[in-house]
Amino acid sequence: AQKVTQAQTEISVVEKEDVTLDCVYETRDTTYYLFWYKQPPSGELVFLIRRNSFDEQNEISGRYSWNFQKSTSSFNFTITASQVVDSAVYFCALSEARGASKIIFGSGTRLSIRP
């Protein structure tokens, strides 16, 4: 069975601090996708990244970076120099890598950035 665990329910940091959101997943599939989504107070799910299980290279996009470690089944997300606009709920998710399939979401981490 597939499962995504986000142990951090809520995180609060002061603006400009770096923050890391943890994600641990379980799957029996040898190939799969990992995702991060952002859900601001307005409610829409904003796609941030999709990573194929074959690609373990870390990725950086501006202030965002992702650390994928297959050995520990983790896909952590770091925001550098956080800003108030980063305040949102962040979801880590997992899907099969075969065709169109459902996405299994974690329970989310609520991130609050204080000015």
Place this chain on the structure above:
Amino acid sequence: EAGVVQSPRYKIIEKKQPVAFWCNPISGHNTLYWYLQNLGQGPELLIRYENEEAVDDSQLPKDRFSAERLKGVDSTLKIQPAELGDSAVYLCASSGNRGDGYTFGSGTRLTVV
């Protein structure tokens, strides 16, 4: 390009009443998904369509929930009768056949009173 369009954005109904949600996927996306998001939780799949065929409805409570995608384009999700516990956000998503372009709509927030 227009994204996944859902309506209504918000809906308040009394328990035992019927309610319907509508979703128009991105043009050309053959796969359409309905997800349920309870407060404080991540979305969970209710049903997935490949064109007009429901290929995964194992999580859909069929005693009160139904869905259709008659022409393989837009879709309707219905609840009849609604219960207090159905209060949640109902999200629609669409993608290509290979899962490419997976996009979520803004959701419908249902409140049952």
